[in-house]
Amino acid sequence: MQTKPFRVLGVQQIAIGGPDKGRLSKLWVELFGLEKTGDFKSEKENVDEDILRIGKGSHAVEIDIMQPLDPEKSPKVHIPPLNHIGLWVDDIEKAVSWLEQQGVRFAPGGIRVGAAGHKVAFMHPKGNEQFPLSGEGVLIELVQAPADVIRDLG
Template sequence: MILKIDHLGIAVKDLAEAKRAYEALGLKVQAEHDVPSEKVKTAFITVGESHLELLEPSDPSSVIAKFLEKRSGLHHICLLVDDIEKSMAEMKAAGAQLLDEVPRVGAGGCRVAFIHPKSAAGVLLELKQV
């Protein structure tokens, strides 16, 4: 079952500049993390029950660096689920194309899996189970 929007991933070229921009909008950065496995530096901003996740590549080979070659801004929507294997199986049975066959370990040790944008009207979706 999908519980809520966990976060929105926003690809930025310069994390410090992006933080200043969001702070000018009255949104405060609560936490920053280095995620070497994904080759990104992140800053989290809480908005209601969700977060904005600003993502700056820490290496030119990161997925976010590739995305930024084309554009900056909204990159993915992450949906919190209660049972990731069950959600993945149900989505696959309904014809959705998953980018992960089994969940992988994401930031903070959560299990995550991605859904191809073809199966979500052009949006990259991430599933996450805490």
């Protein structure tokens, strides 16, 4: 097998679409506290997008929240929204507790050890009557960051 001429170094961007980016903004900006750094609209690409940032310097990741300008036209930036993303958190117990108090629904199973050995909890992709806030169609995994990630990214 030939040596790969590049390396994957981390997450640069995650794009999440929905029929109403206002609901996405409630989650990503208001509840998670991400910074909006710009916006982008394109008739050709049928998109109205807010550009957000999480992290600092070279460790920063761009999160684009998008809605279609016309839901009947293509491309349909909201279908599919996204399957799953993982986010480092510095204190998973406090994060889950606070988010639940804000009305965020979590998937069954609570906080548990995930496949990589870190504590994880999954935000449900759909809200319900008791917990109306959710990942807005996206399954979001909160992951307890190890000390070195907290040191480097915190």
